[in-house]
Amino acid sequence: MLKSILLSDLLPDKLDSVADQVRDRMCDDERIGGIKLAWDYIGKELNRALKSALDRDLLAVVAKTWSEFSEIAVFADPAKHPPGERSVVTLGEHELKRELHPVIAVTVAPCPCVELKFLLALTANISGARLTIVDGHIVGGDLGELWASAQLSYEGTPLHAPQKSAKVPVPGEFAFDPCIKIPRMISRPVEGAAAGG
Amino acid sequence: MRFAIAALAAALLLSSGPGRAQDADLTPERAAAASRDPSGKPSRPASQPGTSQPGTATPKADQKLLIDLVNRLTRPGEPAPPRPPAVPQPVEPAAPVSTAPAPPPTAIPPPPRSRPGFALPTSVAGPRTVQPRPAPAPQPPPRAPVVVAQVAPQMGTPEPNISAAAEPALPTPPAPPVRQSSAAKQPAVPPAQRSSSLLSQSPWLLLALLAAASAVVARLTWSRARQIARTRAALSLEPRLDLAQGSCSAGSLALACPPMTIRSRLEFAGA
Numbered sequence: 001m002l003k004s005i006l007l008s009d010l011l012p013d014k015l016d017s018v019a020d021q022v023r024d025r026m027c028d029d030e031r032i033g034g035i036k037l038a039w040d041y042i043g044k045e046l047n048r049a050l051k052s053a054l055d056r057d058l059l060a061v062v063a064k065t066w067s068e069f070s071e072i073a074v075f076a077d078p079a080k081h082p083p084g085e086r087s088v089v090t091l092g093e094h095e096l097k098r099e100l101h102p103v104i105a106v107t108v109a110p111c112p113c114v115e116l117k118f119l120l121a122l123t124a125n126i127s128g129a130r131l132t133i134v135d136g137h138i139v140g141g142d143l144g145e146l147w148a149s150a151q152l153s154y155e156g157t158p159l160h161a162p163q164k165s166a167k168v169p170v171p172g173e174f175a176f177d178p179c180i181k182i183p184r185m186i187s188r189p190v191e192g193a194a195a196g197g
Numbered sequence: 198m199r200f201a202i203a204a205l206a207a208a209l210l211l212s213s214g215p216g217r218a219q220d221a222d223l224t225p226e227r228a229a230a231a232s233r234d235p236s237g238k239p240s241r242p243a244s245q246p247g248t249s250q251p252g253t254a255t256p257k258a259d260q261k262l263l264i265d266l267v268n269r270l271t272r273p274g275e276p277a278p279p280r281p282p283a284v285p286q287p288v289e290p291a292a293p294v295s296t297a298p299a300p301p302p303t304a305i306p307p308p309p310r311s312r313p314g315f316a317l318p319t320s321v322a323g324p325r326t327v328q329p330r331p332a333p334a335p336q337p338p339p340r341a342p343v344v345v346a347q348v349a350p351q352m353g354t355p356e357p358n359i360s361a362a363a364e365p366a367l368p369t370p371p372a373p374p375v376r377q378s379s380a381a382k383q384p385a386v387p388p389a390q391r392s393s394s395l396l397s398q399s400p401w402l403l404l405a406l407l408a409a410a411s412a413v414v415a416r417l418t419w420s421r422a423r424q425i426a427r428t429r430a431a432l433s434l435e436p437r438l439d440l441a442q443g444s445c446s447a448g449s450l451a452l453a454c455p456p457m458t459i460r461s462r463l464e465f466a467g468a
Contacts, residue, residue: 038421038428045434053436065445071452085460092453099443102436109431128453 010150019043140175
């Protein structure tokens with residue numbers, strides 16, 4: 001089985017500027033600015049919270065992205081693909097881009113909750129993949145090569161340089177648990193032959 | 198270099214003759230006494246009449262001057278020794294000495310106070326020199342007489358210490374050079390050595406410094422821990438990530454081959 005790669009693995013160990021960005025944002029509230037808080041401690045906790053929010057399997061995220069394209073979404077139609085049917089779909093080399101928004105709700109005791117919305121721009125390069133779809137769900141597959149990079153930013157300010165993951169060894173076989181459900185109504189066109197969006 | 202200059206100056210002074218050197222050493226009192234001298238000859242220092250050697254009297258005055266000059270040249274950092282007290286002090290014992298019945302005849306005529314006829318001017322001049330004596334007593338004695346006392350034996354001129362016999366306070370001057378020399382050596386000690394010696398002499402000071410530093414560190418650590426505890430108690434973080442949100446795009450995503458579909462079913466024979 002393929003060793004899973006987490007989204008948090010694509011981030012650097014330390015995000016030093018997170019605390020400064022969040023401090024500037026939160027200190028807009030005078031009540032928070034008036035409290036003597038250990039902002040470096042808050043920065044560490046935010047770093048941990050971000051990592052925990054991004055503790056997701058990279059392949060699951062990629063599979064979720066695949067499921068939103070028309071080439072895959074068609075297998076969610078029960079009229080064309082009745083229950084019990086097992087379909088194998090082979091994808092050629094392609095690149096996936098995905099924007100994720102990890103959100104951290106920060107509450108400092110006497111003050112109302114402040115939601116900090118980050119942006120994680122994920123780019124994955126896949127040399128080829130074979131997916132197994134059953135009952136409108138991607139249950140697993142095997143992969144040629146995969147490498148990905150990610151960059152975290154807050155309010156348009158990058159918090160670190162883009163960091164690339166190592167290439168996943170080929171061939172790799174994977175299985176999703178739980179399986180990735182293919183949405184029926186969404187079908188995104190692919191860029192180039194069909195633009196994605 | 199300084200010694201060379203001093204030696205040169207000494208040679209110049211010696212070659213200039215006793216009279217000029219003596220004129221340079223004149224004090225106002227001496228000038229007044231000289232003006233009162235009926236002979237019109239330059240009066241010798243009052244300390245010299247006690248010396249019974251006429252040939253050495255004149256060079257001795259020059260030697261004092263030389264020593265004074267050498268001291269000034271070789272110790273530029275020290276204040277110049279007060280010259281006037283250097284001469285009057287040896288004069289003071291001269292007054293009682295002058296009362297001696299038989300002053301030895303010298304080439305230079307003795308001061309007139311030794312004569313009975315000039316007792317009045319000398320007696321008048323005597324208190325003038327004695328008066329300043331109590332004043333410098335609490336102060337450190339001037340250096341000049343001490344230097345004379347040191348150098349006189351070097352010169353090898355036997356001089357009866359009549360002044361020492363007359364006044365018991367005069368033998369004390371040898372002490373000041375010790376003080377002066379120690380005072381002169383003090384600035385030579387580097388400050389780091391002094392501080393290290395201070396630390397070595399007082400280990401309690403070092404311990405106190407260490408204790409103060411540890412107290413400061415402990416206080417900072419405690420305040421830091423308290424701040425973190427306060428922040429931890431007030432802070433609440435709730436992270437989340439919704440994979441359904443966010444845009445995505447794919448470049449050249451296409452099926453590499455037609456999809457393969459497998460349908461399987463189990464059929465019973467009786468059905």
